[in-house]
Amino acid sequence: MPDQHSTLRAQRRSETQRVIQAHAVRLFSERGYDATTVTDIAAAAGVSPMTVYRHFPTKEDLVLIDQHGRLVAEQILAGPAGQPLVGRIGRALVDSAAALTGDAEGGGLTAEGRFLLARLRLMISTPALRAKHLDNNYALQQAIVGALGDGAGDPEAAFQAQAAASACLAAMHTALVRWTEDGGQSELSELIARALVAAFGEDVLGGAEA
Incomplete structure (x- = not known):
């Protein structure tokens, strides 16, 4: 059932994005925007830096992207x-x-x-x-x-x-x-x-x- 699989993939992608962004905003608020690296955020979210960049092409997007x-x-x-x-x-x-x-x-x-x-x-x-x-x-x-x-x-x-x-x-x-x-x-x-x-x-x- 390709439609169901596509929906599940989209849900997983959305959940991963929310988790990454939540950790990013928390770290930015605690440590400062400039003092926090994408590597720091990836480690906190339990993903690779490449995964962070797949969801958020720039560091600014970690704060700005929303629904x-x-x-x-x-x-x-x-x-x-x-x-x-x-x-x-x-x-x-x-x-x-x-x-x-x-x-x-x-x-x-x-x-x-x-x-x-x-x-x-x-x-x-x-x-x-x-x-x-x-x-x-x-x-x-x-x-x-x-x-x-x-x-x-x-x-x-x-x-x-x-x-x-x-x-x-x-x-x-x-x-x-x-x-x-x-x-x-x-x-x-x-x-x-x-x-x-x-x-x-x-x-x-x-x-x-x-």
Whole structure:
């Protein structure tokens, strides 16, 4: 059954990637980004350095690679298509943040939320990661535009979708920095909503409260 085998391979690959990245972020946080080598990470994860590079082509990718683009795209596809572009994108960003960082049982951040917070701290504090983050943001922008589907064969529609995505991501970045600075004490989805309202007005999320 080739389909089942392919699914199992993909699951194993995804699990290996998560393990490697978890050890990388832990070591970077404990020792510092520059002081931690790929060999250190491979040893902690119980894999070879070559395996690390197969999953993460550069050291920066160990922090920057995530599934946020897929999650946001899923939220866009699940939402109503009749809203203005900024509203569709903004709601997807808010909802994906809520899904990622929502309260764990007993209160506080989920494991995914704590992991995101650790990664963001590294991105903000490490010059090499701040520069590389622009590439990551572009990839997220393209995932959003692809999910909108408005640019297929229409350069003007593609331009509008890219502009709307870029503007929404700029607002989200402001919220992410604020969330990181307060140690994840605020609710990330609420901060993103507030940033979107500040940038685009009260009705940006379809009248929902920010």
